[in-house]
Amino acid sequence: MPLVLTEEQSMLRDSARGLISDKAPVAHLRQLRDSRDADGFSRALWKTFAEMGFAGLLVPEKFGGSGLGNVEAGVLMEEIGRTLMPSPFFATAVLGTSALLRGGNATQQSAYLPKIADGSLLAALAVDEHAKHRPLQVSLQAVRSGNGFRLIGTKTFVVDGHIADLLIVAARSAGSAGERNGLTLFLVDPKSKGIAIERTAMVDSHNAARITFDNVEVTADSVLGEIDQGADLLEGVLNIGRGAVASEMIGLSEEVFGRTVTYLKERKQFGKLIGEFQALQHRAAQLYIDIEITRAAVLKALQALDQDAGKAGAAVAVAKARAGTTATLAVQEGVQMHGGMGMTDQFDIGFFMKRARVCQELFGDSNYHADQLARGRGY
Amino acid sequence: MPDLDQFRRETRAWLEANCPPEMRKPVMRDEDVFWGGRNTTFVSEAQKVWFERMRDKGWTVPDWPKQYGGGGLDGAEAKVLREEMAAIGARPPLSSFGIWMLGPALLKYGTDAQKAEHLPKITAGLIRWCQGYSEPNAGSDLASLQTRAESDGDDFIINGQKIWTSYANYADWIFCLVRTDPTAKKHDGISFILFDMTSKGVSTKPILLISGKSPFCETFFDNVRVPKSHVVGTVNRGWDVAKYLLQHERAMISGLGDRSVGRPLGQIAADSVGSDAQGRLDDAMLRGQIAAFEVDEAALACAAERAIDLAKAGQGHPAFSSAMKYYGTELNKRRYEILMSAGGADALEWESERSKQGARPRAWLRTKANSIEGGTSEVMLGIVAKRILDLPGA
The missing domain is CATH 1.10.540.10 (Acyl-CoA dehydrogenase/oxidase, N-terminal domain)
Structure with a gap:
């Protein structure tokens, strides 16, 4: 293709x-x-x-x-x-x-x-429980109770958690944190008794929430997929999400870059357009190249997800790792090249920097995904 | 696309039946690369058989027209062939500056007679070409070149010196930039001309590099007589041809770092560094560097694929090969820094049989030229800044 x-x-x-x-x-x-x-x-x-x-x-x-x-x-x-x-x-x-x-x-x-x-x-997927994304470390308990389960634990960094009409919750029904076996996904009504949702105002002004489950009763019908065998399902959904976040980061990076190059062609210092300075030209060129290469890796991952999501893991890891480093570079160069203006709230560039930081962290940062690639390749 | 699927099946079967097992192993030594030419020899029967079968199929240059000995494949078919060759690790049957550089320029700027004369000898591996571009005082500022070509009836008389001429001492013919109008502005008085390296007055002198090898030469022209009909394109408009060819050269060099076939770098490193109980490379910092490198390497492979697809769709930018050249060569240097670190003291041996005569450190040192030859990294970034980003100034 x-x-x-x-x-x-x-x-x-x-x-x-x-x-x-x-x-x-x-x-x-x-x-x-x-x-x-x-x-x-x-x-x-x-x-x-x-x-x-x-x-x-x-x-x-x-x-x-x-x-x-x-x-x-x-x-x-x-x-x-x-x-x-x-x-x-x-x-x-x-x-x-x-x-x-x-x-x-x-x-x-x-x-x-x-x-x-x-x-x-509106839906929300609740996976993370700790500061860093480690999906197999899920330890929110799903304890068997009658025909169903009781959920006990806390989720964090749940995107759109406070506005969702449906929560999809990754829980541990067997085994212990770190194990592949024993994960189950549940469809949960956020209005259920025992759920407390705290909207967490984040640096990027986008939605996220901490959600506490205090003996929340769910029926057996609310199990999504197979009991105890939810790891593959979760990984597949996360990979689709990672591809989507990587795409968001490409759009964000390109927009910041476009605004920055425009600024280099307008702003004058020392009697010249600052875009005439080779120090800035070369950095702009490096960033352009970085974005183009990442764009190719992201499109490759999305195509791989459409062909066979189960085999797209490596391509997604490359895409999300690259998108994280590219977006980080793009927003840093964006602020730096805009000088003092880039530091003001009045100017939009700072919003991009804040959002890039959140996207980098969402569903695994660049280090996480480089590590995943290394594990997959046996070293 | 059922036709393409069928082409893939047929190609896979043909490769399976015709590519000898020895030709599916990674290239380890310089001699494993077959360059063709008048004085060439094959190092093995397998190398000969593989070359001849691919040549007869037109697949030494799959996407050139059949009339010149190419395969006549369209872009999608050529991609399928590349993918299927990569899948079994098949070596290129023929490596050639004629294929990578001169051929594309001749196809665009050459006369019918020039194409008919030279292209079939390139696809059949009969003539080995070298590139006469750089001069002692014309490196990054290539257009300031001084080699003169003076008119004498139907001929030019060429005098001057080239440098960094890759494999000039093995080449049969040269494609060369010469100054035909010394009074014009520097870009406007240059012509692109072809001649036989056995012509009277041509001599070469290999240059010993830090790798201990001599892939480059100084090349001298002392009253070399060349027919005017050997000029490609218009006299004094050779810079257009030169630039077009450079785009292909840069695309070629950017692919040097492509190791999509073969073992992952982390596994190669584990051979010498060792692994811990969990099977992780026993050097956490190096492992991190390698993982980050492999992410970038995989992404570059995607970008190379996309560059071809964009060009095919008419959405490519002509200067994009400079972007790829920059990134590919810097990545290849990173790869060899990692390999040297992973190899430790073993990678420092220079002459032993054990180290294959210092293959790794010599290759490491060779990569340092990647970001200089064919336009330095700094020149590439300047081209991207001006031609793609349209930044102001010089």
């Missing part, structure tokens, strides 16, 4: 870019932050996303969705990254849909997927 977007994918990009740059420029995020918006995103805009088929992008047509793939989801994420638009797209349309598609039975799929596609249901 050629490593370029198809004509249809390019058209999708253009229509997403048109909508997002018009309705949700960086000023949109700034406004949500400054007004301390309770939702942290615009419900009106999410309705538009649903009408355009974006909320159900990955949902099969028989459930009312668009039936598209990870490359298309990446196209959307990239455009979201360009303006840092806060959107349920990642947690609901990518993670929630993928978890239900890959692990859900017919009843679960027909109960939730049409609602995701029409924009009426």
Whole structure:
């Protein structure tokens, strides 16, 4: 498959870019932050996303969705990254849909997927429990109780946790932290007794939450996939999510880079445009090259996910590792080359730096994924 | 695409039946690379058989037209062939500056007569070419070259000196930049000309490098007579041809670091460094460096694939080969720094049989030229800054 977007994918990009740059420029995020918006995103805009088929992008047509793939989801994420638009797209349309598609039975799929596609249901995936992303370290307990389970433990860094209508929770039903065996995913109603959700205001002004489960009763019907055998399902969903975050980071990096190059062509010091200085030219060129190489790696990973998600692990690790280092470099150079202006809140560049830090951490940073690649290659 | 699937099946079967097992092993020594030419010899029957079978199929240069001995494959088919060769670790049957550099320039700028004369001898490995570009006072500033070509009836008389001419002492013909109008601005008085290295007045002198090897030569021209019909493109417009060729040269050099076939670097390092009880490389810092390197190496391979696909889709930027050249060569230097660190004291041996005559340290030192030859890293970044990013100034 050629490593370029198809004509249809390019058209999708253009229509997403048109909508997002018009309705949700960086000023949109700034406004949500400054007004301390309770939702942290615009419900009106999410309705538009649903009408355009974006909320159900990955949902099969028989459930009312668009039936598209990870490359298309990446196209959307990239455009979201360009303006840092806060959107349920990642947690609901990518993670929630993928978890239900890959692990859900017919009843679960027909109960939730049409609602995701029409924009009426928001989802969140709860995995992490500690400062660093270590999915096999899950230790939130799922204790058998009657025909169902009781959930006991705490989740952190749950994207969209405080607005979700459906929680997908990774829990340990057997074995101990670190083991592959013994993980189970549950579909949980966030209004269940015993759940306490604390919205955590994060550096990037995007949604995240800490969620405490205090003996939360769930039925056997709420198990997503197989009991104790949820590790592969979880890993598959996480890889899809990693591909999406990597795409967001590509959009973010390219936007910062574009703004920075524009600035180099406008700003004058010592009687010259600062873009004439070779010290800056070479750094700009290095960053351009870095972004282009990462873009190729990310597209490769998305195509690999669409071909066979079970075999996409190495390509995803490369993409997420690269996207993390590239975005980090892009935002640092962006602030540095904008000089003092880059340090002001009034200027948008700082928003990109904050979001890049969160994306780097989300579902494993560059070190984590380089380590995963090394393990996979046997050293 | 059912046709492409069928092509893949047929190609796989043909390669399986025709690529000798010895030709599926990584190249370890310089002699394992077959360059062709008048004075060439094969180091093994397998090398000969593999070359001849691929040549007869047109697959020494799969994407050139069949009339010149190429395979006539379109971009998608050529990619399938590359993938299938990589899958079994098949060596290139023929390495050649004629294929990588001159051929693309001739296809674009050559006359029908020039194409018919030279391209079939390239695909058949009959003539080995070298590149006469750099001069003692024209390195990064290539266009300031001084080798003169003066008109004399139907001929030019060429005088001057080239340097860093790769394998000039083995080459049969040279493609050469010469100054045909000394009064014009430096880019406007250059011509691109072809001649036989056995012409009267041509001599070469190998240069001993820090690796202890001599892949480069000084090349001298003393009243060399060359017919004017050997100019490629228009007289005094040779810089256009030169630049176009450089794009192909840079794409070629950027691929030097591509090791998608073969063992991962971390496993090679484990041979000498050792592993701990969990099977992790027993040097945590080195392991981290290698992992980060392998991430970048894998990403570069994606970018190389994408560059070809973008060019095919008409979305490529002509200066992008400079970006790839920069990254590929810097990555290859990183690779060898890691290999030297992993090899420790063993990698310092220079002459023993045990070390294959210091193969690793010599290769390490050779890589230091990667970011100089074909345009330095600094020149590449300058090209990206100006031609792609459109930054202002000089």
